[in-house]
Amino acid sequence: MVLHDNETAIDFLYYESIAQTIKELLDDADDKPMTIGIHGDWGAGKSSILAMIEAAYLKDEKVLCLKFNGWLFQGFEDAKLVLLEKVISEVTAARSTKGKVKEKAKSLFKRINWMKAAKTTGQIAFTYLSGIPSPELLTQISQSAKNIMEHPTEELSLETLKKLAEPFKGIINEEIENSNIPHEMHAFRQEFEELLEEANIDQLVVLIDDLDRCLPKTTIETLEALRLFLFVPKTAFIIAADEAMIEYAVKEHFPNLPNTVGATSYARNYLEKLIQIPFRIPALGATETLTYVTLLLAMRLLDEKSQGFSVLKELSKEAIQKPWIGNTLTVEAINNAITDPTEQQQAREALMLAKQISPMISDGTNGNPRQIKRFINSLMLRKQIAQARGFGQEITLNVLSKIMLAENFNTEFYRQLNIWVSNSSNGKVKELTELEKLGNDGIEKSSLDPNIGAEWITQWSDLYPKLSDIDLRPYLFVTRDRKTRFGVTFQSDDMHELADKLLGSEMVVAGEKETIKGLTTSEAEKLYQYLENAVTNNGNCKDRPDGIIGINLLIKMHKGLQTKYCTLLETFSIENLGGWIVQPIDMFTEPVARQQYKRLLTKWKDQEENKTLSTFAEQTFKLIKGN
Structure with a gap:
């Protein structure tokens, strides 16, 4: 079972305490408008907290809880107006039978x-x-x-x-x-208040997600819409975003403003003006990482609905409620709480492996839940690959996880490990014997460069199990897929890193513009194939797949790839396509690709299976008609 990288209302990190605190603040607002910020790095769990808040209001008929993702609407319209239309549409749909709701909405x-x-x-x-x-x-x-x-x-x-x-x-x-x-703004706010009154809504809660993935203009327009138009009595806005990215958006959008105002930056002052109450999600500490890794591993071994997994969740919750008193998630606690012998054994195995790897995972990921989850996914999938290829019995999770720690968090040492194994006739590395026995002294006696992380290597060498007497060839074989993903093999780590970045947000992709510009034709074609495979493997084309933003920049810099992209667009099933697929015509500067895309726009415009796609295509086609 793959651990999905989506927001979830299932709480492994006791984030329900943050969600519950925010709900209590909203319940005590006394009709006053409120803005709350949930801040944290990408992958920290912000979207999951929003999902928990939304779940808490599902049965409350007096509170209407809406979600808005500005990233989905970026590039087609003014972000302010999109947010206004979205909120009014959803209020109207939810309360269409109340009073004069339709009249006010009109x-x-x-x-x-x-x-x-x-x-x-x-x-x-x-x-x-x-x-x-x-x-x-x-x-x-x-x-x-x-x-x-x-x-x-x-x-x-x-x-x-x-x-x-x-x-x-x-x-x-x-x-x-x-x-x-000014008149329209004042009238809009007044009529919006009247709409909420007619709709018999005690409180409107708007959850805003992925704002830190948007371009600066979209970010600022969304925030301004909240304060200028929607910030009226009985409203609350919860904004989940990395505050550093919001500050960056402010600086980019207002480049000529002073850097500082008093003791703090202008960008920080702007953010504090918009968000009244900030919540910062801290990075996971040692205890939180241990319980989180234990639960992720246990999910691969135990049924989520089993008594053993439910008990393990409760034990983990108790351990992270007061992490400063020490870890209470122990083998003894598992033995006392779980009655089924098989489930008890599986829970113990998950805990023991988590104890082995969680300290270095915590350091390597800086306590980021998403990165931890990806490490566990990769660990378990590689074990499955080994089983499918017929050498699963030669792979144990504790050895594989130790090798993967080096692969993910000290690539120079991982390369050296590969060299040592390649030079060994039986896959056993004699150099590890010195490292495991002598620690730092062993590094000094080995051929290792001390600048590649002597302290890290010493800590890694001390981890159970010792590897010097183990044939590491099958382990390195199964982890050598680092440079091969989505059927494409890269010859350098730099290209692999660039490929991963092009699967990211618009800001991340935009930062690689000069690198992409300097690629050779061969490198660009290989990179395009990687991104195309990533897109087609996604399976869901209603939302924009990861990789599309990267493709857009790649074909702009390397025009010869534009016809390939048009051919890719033609392969998508129209029925479930989202409006994201409709691109500005000036993206296609190569004449053949431009004509190919125009034909495709006409096809999308004239079809009747997907009204949303037809509307977007018609709007774009009107702009180029006659050229």
Whole structure:
């Protein structure tokens, strides 16, 4: 069984204490609006805490709890307006039979449309009256003002812009001139309060996730929408994000502001103004890591619904409630609490292996739950691979986990271990004998470079079991997949690291722009194949798969790959495709790929199986029609 890397309402780390505390704060809010921040590194468990808060409100009819993920809507519309539409739509859907909810919602949607028109017609009016396209309009129309300025005859003409401006003349004269932004903001807030009253909602709780994965503009627009439009009585907003990434977004969005205001940075002041109550998820300590690793290993051995696993969860909870008094999760406690002999044995095995590896996993991952889970997944999957290939009996988890500690947390030493094993006739490493016996003195006597982590190697050598008398060839064989993933083999760790980064967020991918630009054609093709395999292996195309952002940047820098990407897009089943698949046309600069993508847009636009896809394709197709 694979341990899924998704948010969960099942609590292994006693995060329910944070979720419960936040719920109590919301319950005591007395109708006052509130913003709460759940801060932590990526993979710290922020999304899981949101899932627990959502679960706590499922049976409360007076509280409406909504989730919003700005990352899913990035790139298509103004993030502020998307959030407003999402909140109003969900309130209306949940309370459509109450009072004048539909009437109030209709009025609010009209105000949102006014804001859209004010933004668009302000730009088009300038074009219509002056004959000169504004930079903002150019960006909106073709998604690439730079490309238009360089090739204006290929992208837009003055006549095209005038035609675009013509339908908005009435709106410019009748709507925009009869109102203004301050008036609309005030009216929106007032009507939003009235909507909540009509909907008979005691409290609206909006859970905002993955904001730290968004680009700075989207991040700031989402936060501003909360404070400027939705921050009214009976509302609460819980924002799960790494505060360092939010601060980065502030600095990028407001580059000309002073670095500091008083004793703190401007970015920090901005964040503190938006978020009233911050919760910081701490990195896992020694006890938390031990209990977490024990439970993850036990999930692979015990049925989640078994008495043994339930008891183990309770013992783990008791151990991390007061971690400063020492670890209470012991073999003796397991023997006393679990009655079934088989389950008792499996729980003991999980605990003993966790005790062996958790100290170094804790140090190597900095106590990050997601990275710990990935280590355990990789450990168990490699054991399964060995069994499938017929040498499972030669692989024990305690030896494999020790080898993997070196592979993951000290790659230089892991390379040296490979060299030693390669030079051995029986797979046993005599150099490890000195290390295991003499510790630091053994490192000095060996051929190891002391700069690759003498203290770490000494700690690793002391771990059970000792490896000097064990044939390590099958273990290194099963761990040598480090450079081969998704069917692609990389010749260097640098390429492997780059490939992994291109599976990440937009900010992470954007940071590799210059590296990608310097790739050879062969390297780019291999990297593209890796990302394409990662995307197709995902299986779920409703949400944007990891790897698409990386592909977008890769084909921009290496145009020869654009036709391959179009061919990939053609293979997706239309029925379950999300709107993410519709890309700006200026992404395809290679003529053959550009025509291929236009044909694909037409196909998506005209089909009737997937209305969302059809809508996105039609909007994009309108922007390029006639070019």
